[in-house]
Amino acid sequence: xxxxxxxxxxxxxxxxxxAVAAEAVxxxxxxxxxxxxxxxxxxxxxxxxxxxxxxxxxQEKMLAEARRERDNLLKESESKExxxxxNETTVAEAxxxxxxxxxxxxxxxxxxxxxxxxxxxxxxxxxxxxxLPGRDVFLRxxxxxxxxxxxxxxxxxxxxxxxxxxxxxxxxGRISQYTADVVVPTGETTQKEVIRVGGFNVVSDGKYxxxxxxxxxxxxxxxxxxxxxxGPAAELESASGTTLTSFWIDPSRGQLLxxxxxxxxxxxxxxxxxxxxxxxxxxxxxxILLAVWRMLVLIAEGSRIRKQMASDTPREDNALGRxxxxxxxxxxxxxxxxELHLGEAISxxxxxxxxxxGWIKIISVVAPLLGLLGTVTGMIDVFETxxxxxxGDPKLMAGGISQAxxxxxxxxxxxxxxxFLHTLTNNRSRELMxxxxxxxxxxxxxxxxxxxAKAA
Numbered sequence: 395x396x397x398x399x400x401x402x403x404x405x406x407x408x409x410x411x412x413a414v415a416a417e418a419v420x421x422x423x424x425x426x427x428x429x430x431x432x433x434x435x436x437x438x439x440x441x442x443x444x445x446x447x448x449x450x451x452x453q454e455k456m457l458a459e460a461r462r463e464r465d466n467l468l469k470e471s472e473s474k475e476x477x478x479x480x481n482e483t484t485v486a487e488a489x490x491x492x493x494x495x496x497x498x499x500x501x502x503x504x505x506x507x508x509x510x511x512x513x514x515x516x517x518x519x520x521x522x523x524x525x526l527p528g529r530d531v532f533l534r535x536x537x538x539x540x541x542x543x544x545x546x547x548x549x550x551x552x553x554x555x556x557x558x559x560x561x562x563x564x565x566x567g568r569i570s571q572y573t574a575d576v577v578v579p580t581g582e583t584t585q586k587e588v589i590r591v592g593g594f595n596v597v598s599d600g601k602y603x604x605x606x607x608x609x610x611x612x613x614x615x616x617x618x619x620x621x622x623x624x625g626p627a628a629e630l631e632s633a634s635g636t637t638l639t640s641f642w643i644d645p646s647r648g649q650l651l652x653x654x655x656x657x658x659x660x661x662x663x664x665x666x667x668x669x670x671x672x673x674x675x676x677x678x679x680x681x682i683l684l685a686v687w688r689m690l691v692l693i694a695e696g697s698r699i700r701k702q703m704a705s706d707t708p709r710e711d712n713a714l715g716r717x718x719x720x721x722x723x724x725x726x727x728x729x730x731x732x733e734l735h736l737g738e739a740i741s742x743x744x745x746x747x748x749x750x751x752g753w754i755k756i757i758s759v760v761a762p763l764l765g766l767l768g769t770v771t772g773m774i775d776v777f778e779t780x781x782x783x784x785x786g787d788p789k790l791m792a793g794g795i796s797q798a799x800x801x802x803x804x805x806x807x808x809x810x811x812x813x814f815l816h817t818l819t820n821n822r823s824r825e826l827m828x829x830x831x832x833x834x835x836x837x838x839x840x841x842x843x844x845x846x847a848k849a850a
Contacts, residue, residue, distance in 0.1 A: 566593035577613045600628035604648040619654035666797040670768035678808025681757035685815030692822040713743040736834040747823040758812035765805020772798025
């Protein structure tokens with residue numbers, strides 16, 4: 395037991411000595427590291443201090459240089475400010491001397507600038523520019539020069555202005571033929587032979603052209619005026635030498651032509667009538683055709699009746715011949731019976747002579763009523779439009795009212811000839827019926843005389 399205790403004590407003593415030795419080694423190392431760190435920090439601090447002292451000298455030199463440069467710039471600025479004041483005074487004095495020397499010329503150049511501006515406006519709106527392009531460039535430069543206080547217009551520029559004004563007046567009195575760019579309604583630009591009539595109109599291929607200010611080119615009107623205007627234009631293009639021809643001139647330089655092109659033609663007016671307008675036209679055409687047909691029939695029937703009046707032999711190709719045939723068939727009957735037969739024969743001929751005449755009269759009465767119906771419906775549409783968009787646009791109201799009145803016009807146009815033709819056909823048929831009645835009365839009178847003579 396004692397031996398074991400001694401061994402255990404020795405082992406424990408050995409372990410304690412080993413731990414103390416390890417701890418002593420670690421503390422020494424830490425102390426050495428601290429010493430080394432302090433030495434390194436002191437070294438870096440000394441190096442930084444050395445660099446700071448070195449940079450301080452450099453920065454003081456740079457600061458001194460910057461201050462010297464600032465002083466030089468301040469001196470230069472004061473010198474230039476003084477020079478600027480001197481120059482400004484010199485310029486003001488020179489400007490005053492220039493103004494005094496110009497005197498009335500200054501007003502002259504003001505008038506020149508105004509005249510050049512007015513001339514430029516005239517050239518831009520003149521169709522002569524289609525033959526003489528590029529004139530506005532010179533005038534633009536002249537306007538700038540005349541309005542400048544540092545540059546005066548030259549004698550050459552004044553003479554050029556005079557020449558351009560005189561050339562405008564000269565060309566405005568000519569009829570010229572030349573090639574120019576023309577914008578067609580499709581938007582394409584083509585080269586065409588055009589004829590310019592003074593400063594008023596330009597035509598090409600029998601169509602009027604208008605001068606467009608924005609594009610500076612001739613533009614073919616989308617809708618040409620009527621044939622009475624385009625016809626003389628085509629004649630002017632085909633004229634040669636000393637041939638005289640008439641031509642319509644637009645003194646407004648295209649504005650009247652645009653208005654004429656926008657005004658509706660006959661077909662447009664008919665379209666404005668709508669469905670009611672087309673019904674009126676159809677009825678009017680039917681009435682006129684019926685009247686023409688009946689007039690031809692009655693004229694032919696009258697011609698055959700006149701031939702029959704010259705002959706005692708009855709023929710079946712006319713009304714009088716058929717009435718005479720009835721008399722021949724009932725010649726031996728008494729007067730009362732014969733009168734009944736003749737009356738029956740005349741009554742049978744009346745429908746043939748008055749056929750379709752009543753329809754002409756009906757159409758002449760119905761056409762104005764349809765026109766009134768179209769007008770009323772059109773006015774209803776106008777008032778509906780006014781209720782939606784108000785009355786601020788008189789043009790919209792006037793257009794709707796004019797469309798509403800078209801049906802009334804169409805109704806009257808259809809009714810007037812129908813009334814006239816109905817009167818003609820009705821009178822013609824009455825004349826033929828009177829001939830039949832007159833002949834029948836004569837036949838009865840002669841037959842009655844013959845019977846009285848036999849009885850006596």
